[in-house]
Amino acid sequence: MSDVTVIGLGAMGSALARTLLNADYTVTVWNRSPEKIEPLVVAGAKGAASVFDAINASMVAIICVNDYDTSKALLDHSDITPLLEGRTVIQLTTGTPKEAGDSGLWVNTQGGRYLDGAIMVYPGQVGTAEAQILMTGPEETFENCRALLGCLGGDLRYLGTNIRAAAALDLALIYRLLGRSLGTTYGALVCEAEGASVAQYASLLPQGERSRTIAELIHADDFSIGENSASGNVVRGLAARLQSQARDARIDSALADLALSLQRQSNEAGYGHLDAAVVIKILRDRGNTEQN
Numbered sequence: 001m002s003d004v005t006v007i008g009l010g011a012m013g014s015a016l017a018r019t020l021l022n023a024d025y026t027v028t029v030w031n032r033s034p035e036k037i038e039p040l041v042v043a044g045a046k047g048a049a050s051v052f053d054a055i056n057a058s059m060v061a062i063i064c065v066n067d068y069d070t071s072k073a074l075l076d077h078s079d080i081t082p083l084l085e086g087r088t089v090i091q092l093t094t095g096t097p098k099e100a101g102d103s104g105l106w107v108n109t110q111g112g113r114y115l116d117g118a119i120m121v122y123p124g125q126v127g128t129a130e131a132q133i134l135m136t137g138p139e140e141t142f143e144n145c146r147a148l149l150g151c152l153g154g155d156l157r158y159l160g161t162n163i164r165a166a167a168a169l170d171l172a173l174i175y176r177l178l179g180r181s182l183g184t185t186y187g188a189l190v191c192e193a194e195g196a197s198v199a200q201y202a203s204l205l206p207q208g209e210r211s212r213t214i215a216e217l218i219h220a221d222d223f224s225i226g227e228n229s230a231s232g233n234v235v236r237g238l239a240a241r242l243q244s245q246a247r248d249a250r251i252d253s254a255l256a257d258l259a260l261s262l263q264r265q266s267n268e269a270g271y272g273h274l275d276a277a278v279v280i281k282i283l284r285d286r287g288n289t290e291q292n
């Protein structure tokens with residue numbers, strides 16, 4: 001048996017598995033595309049040939065794939081579900097609070113223990129003292145996994161037993177970023193309309209903050225992806241998640257609706273691969289259209 005299994009070896013899952021290996025845990029890994037398994041086997045992991053073998057190999061499985069539907073599709077098979085009895089599933093895939101709740105309920109129904117988490121850093125920061133990871137679930141289950149999770153992020157926060165809370169706080173922080181980003185973009189629109197300098201506007205914004213990057217990109221009219229970037233495709237996914245949560249929870253969705261509609265237009269115009277600040281082009285066009 002291994003100490004832990006990691007399912008999903010994208011950028012994040014690979015970073016998680018590698019960090020666990022560095023901390024001397026025995027790790028079994030599985031990924032849909034087998035070529036991502038090999039580098040981890042070289043680093044000391046055991047490669048599993050199937051999801052069944054991967055779950056069977058450890059009493060704790062970390063799942064980190066693109067979304068919850070994929071996670072469910074991987075686990076919901078008649079040969080795999082009996083294996084979940086008594087095992088712990090740690091879901092580190094990003095999702096909505098409802099998805100977290102549904103996922104926890106499903107694992108519990110199979111007799112498994114469930115923790116849901118949100119990773120608040122990039123893969124390159126996993127395992128550092130600053131890496132923040134938010135976790136929710138039964139306290140005893142969390143305590144049993146505290147050491148394991150603690151090596152993934154020095155700033156590990158247990159949020160309590162509300163299984164939806166990690167996903168909720170993740171979304172809350174995304175709202176804050178999105179509001180600032182959109183606000184900054186509208187600010188640049190005001191500068192342009194009034195003949196004020198967007199460069200001066202950028203210089204008034206805090207160094208290192210995404211909002212400053214946005215104003216600088218708009219001033220330079222260069223929306224290539226850089227170190228501090230979020231692509232239009234990524235932001236569209238985030239906005240869709242915000243809208244979905246708002247609808248699930250019946251809260252106002254005006255900001256999510258605006259962000260999603262702008263990002264859709266931007267991506268349909270072929271800008272999805274560029275920095276999301278390129279949405280200023282859509283706002284300029286909208287303004288002109290509204291005037292006519």
Ligand SMILES: NC(=O)c1ccc[n+]([C@@H]2O[C@H](COP(=O)([O-])OP(=O)(O)OC[C@H]3O[C@@H](n4cnc5c(N)ncnc54)[C@H](OP(=O)(O)O)[C@@H]3O)[C@@H](O)[C@H]2O)c1
Nearest residue numbers: 008009010011012013032033065066093094119121122123
């Ligand atoms: N990267 C970040 O900065 C970051 C930060 C915080 C949280 N996260 C979260 O971590 C999770 C993984 O992100 P990532 O950056 O590792 O993404 P990624 O590099 O795109 O990897 C996605 C993973 O999902 C798997 N996958 C996708 N569709 C699948 C399917 N139909 N069946 C089986 N496996 C499938 C991929 O397998 P293949 O290799 O076969 O395609 C891969 O292992 C996401 O929920 C993301 O939101 C990421």
